[in-house]
Amino acid sequence: MMIVLDDEPYGWLLLEEDGQLYLDAMCSHSAVDYMFLLRLNDEEVALLRAKGRLYLDDLAYRIHYSAPGVLGSRSPYKGRSLVMTPERERASEAIQAYRAQERNAAAADRPSF
Template identity: 45%
Template sequence: MDHEPQSWFLLEEEGRLFLDAACDHGAFGYSWLIELNAEEQRQFTEQSRAYIGWLAQDIHNGVPILEASQSPTKVATAAPIWASRSARPSSAGERPDGPQAR
């Protein structure tokens, strides 16, 4: 749908919006995928790319991959789902209210 090079991709599938934020912390980089919830979609409708840029930066700053992170996209929010699986989760975890809910 849209992107900002080396920062984020905004994807759409069947009316659902997904943000793939690039996170880079020194020599370590990863991608963090979330599905935009209703409030985030409303903000996107009102503010367009500016909001998506802000949200991607907020995800990056929250370092959601760290266990000690207080980010709303923190890996631990998916712990109940992952606990039922035998393998350790990837960095783009699932949330209780959907595949990548915040």
């Protein structure tokens, strides 16, 4: 089962499933916004462990800036896309569950009058 480990609103989500880490990076190009999911490779996992969230901020920015979802893109990440895969479906389900949990926690924190 895939779960969300961490997120940076409007930037990225870090997910995990069976010991594998995934980054879902927000990309925005003109009028098009999309999420770009990729499995972190060994080097990226090592950098994440060494640098933490700052590394994910940088990686998500590099993914966004390279425009992997844009027609004709030469992004080095394009070939690692998990769009239209079972991983994308499981990531979407995990993100929906995570967002629902966040909403429920926020609602519980509101004062009742």
